[in-house]
Amino acid sequence: MSIIIDDSTKVVVQGITGGQGRFHTERLIEYGTNVVAGVTPGKGGEKVGEINVYDSFDEIPEKPTASIIFVPAPFARDAALEAIEFGLDPVVVITEHIPIHDSLEIVHRASKKNIVVIGPNTPGIISPGKCKMGVMPSHVFCPGTIGLISRSGTLTYEIVDDLSKAGMGQSTAIGLGGDPIVGLNFIDLLVRFERDPDTRGIVLIGEIGGSAEEEAAEFIKGHITKPVIAYIAGRAAPKGKTMGHAGAIISRGTGSARAKIEALSKANVRVAATPGEIPALLAEELA
Amino acid sequence: MKLHEYRAKEIFSQFGIPVPKSIVIDNENEGEAIHKELEFPVALKAQVLVGGRGKAGGIRFAESMNEARRIIPELLGMELKGHAVRQLLIEEKADLIHARELYVGFTVNRKSRSFTCILSSRGGVDIEEVARENPGAIARFDIDPEVGFQQYHARKLSKQIGLAGKKMLKVAAITVKLYDVFRAYDGELAEINPLILTDDGNVIAVDAVLNIDNNALFRHPEFSSEGKTSEEFTDLEKEAREAGLAYVDLPGDIGIIGCGAGLVMASLDILKQFNGEPANFLDVGGGANARNMAKALSIVLKKPDVRSIFINIFGGITKCDEIARGIVDTAPGIPISVRMMGTNEEEGKKILTDNGYHVYENMEDSAKNAVEQAKAYREGL
Incomplete structure (x- = not known):
């Protein structure tokens, strides 16, 4: 599925x-x-x-x-x-x-x-081997049991490529979109992946700006039983500057990578320090 | 883009929001118009797009023409948080003794995915501070965009902040007008802080903030040229915006170019992890061609402190051979550390290796190399 x-x-x-x-x-x-x-x-x-x-x-x-x-x-x-x-x-x-x-x-x-x-401003969604509605390079994806939710496009391809090479295919991968207002948030998709019998583990790729990751962390505590590994981009980003994505901005004291990483860690979600660490962390959690 | 206070006030006034009587000057001579146009005392306000303008000395008051003559050259010559003051808004000072200061604002609320109206009985101070320390003073409402923001919504909110009778009606009416400005101008933020409410029930907007969504400037052609060259940005940031590149100046000595905002942010983070200091953030964007890449390089190379450049490309829509051509065409003349994967990877690698560049497959290795190159340069000095 x-x-x-x-x-x-x-x-x-x-x-x-x-x-x-x-x-x-x-x-x-x-x-x-x-x-x-x-x-x-x-x-x-x-x-x-x-x-x-x-x-x-x-x-x-x-x-x-x-x-x-x-x-x-x-x-x-x-x-x-x-x-x-x-x-x-x-x-x-x-x-x-x-x-x-x-x-x-x-x-x-x-x-x-x-x-x-x-979306808007999303690479789209792909259920590898079944259907693609997006602009992602298909060759990096392969069918499997990892659900992936991301606020970024290229970074997703990067991480999926690593996962696929490590033998961890994907059930569905979704880009939420880089804008401040998008249709779905992490929680909407965490719920679906939790319910999907063919998804065994979840990768959550966040970035600075807004509080969607903090809300996701709070939700994971009470509702998600499957392993979740996270990565947050923008630890080195300055305040008040839009980092490429319109939504990637630390403003009025909210949206820093540190706050997101803290919230996720508190919810017992392991946060990778680099994108390259994700497959190994996920493999440990799934073992 | 942020509008200067005087521009925002012009717009507010067109929508029927009362603002103080004022003039705008950009040289001392024009200041002579004060005694013809305005009544003393007046407020003289530096028109710069930085926060905390008052505390930084950018707002002064004058009781007389002589006093104004003394203050004007001081303000016009000053620099506020790195921004030169080129224009002053001079306006009649509102009487605050027989009045209250309120706050009215509209924002785009990411969390609730709606427009949000905020009213506060405590104006003239930072609204975030009020929210933290005195949340009871604040009334909020998430707007259904299909219903809009109606007088009855506004009346309810102004009642919640303790207003009654005519004053409640008056503040509600102004609040609806501010919503109209917010919607008509694609506001990210529209704010009056403070809104003065006099004891006899008159209102006046003493400050005005209007931030327009850059993506909506096609609907507001009168601002489209300014959107790219606003003083919020450094010169290189402006140049990059004109070229359609997402660029942010940073204080370090290692340039960074990548495709995709998330990947570029991750590149910054990795560089920092290896004790490198990024000189910039630059996203060439999805589908960048050789020309975009060359332009991106030329911008980063304009920074005199840059000692090496870390290029991190994962080709999705972007084709690696295009990026490689952009690099080779530019021949940057300082160490370049390229990491490249994805669409047309083999062609891209060939172009680069044929021209003497080493290509990394792994971004950690490439970042580490960029840090070492910059370090070698510093130590070679």
């Missing part, structure tokens, strides 16, 4: 005719993701490879179940709200630089309709 997406997921690509949309649609199909349609308003009737492009969701003959969005930031709110309105679940928002007021409206609408939004 896996969480959120699997081999029954039927994907529509919103913004399929743009450079990123086109490139990654090919990668998704290569990976075996069932892409049933593309949507770009005004480009209905075109084709991207074998995939038909439509102006809107109503026109798609084979109904998708999930959407991945590559639409440029100024139009992403409209695209995401359309997907949510149409009941697609999950809605994976790859787009970076979406205004925070727009993201907040997207996330709010989705939670009212009980729909999972992943």
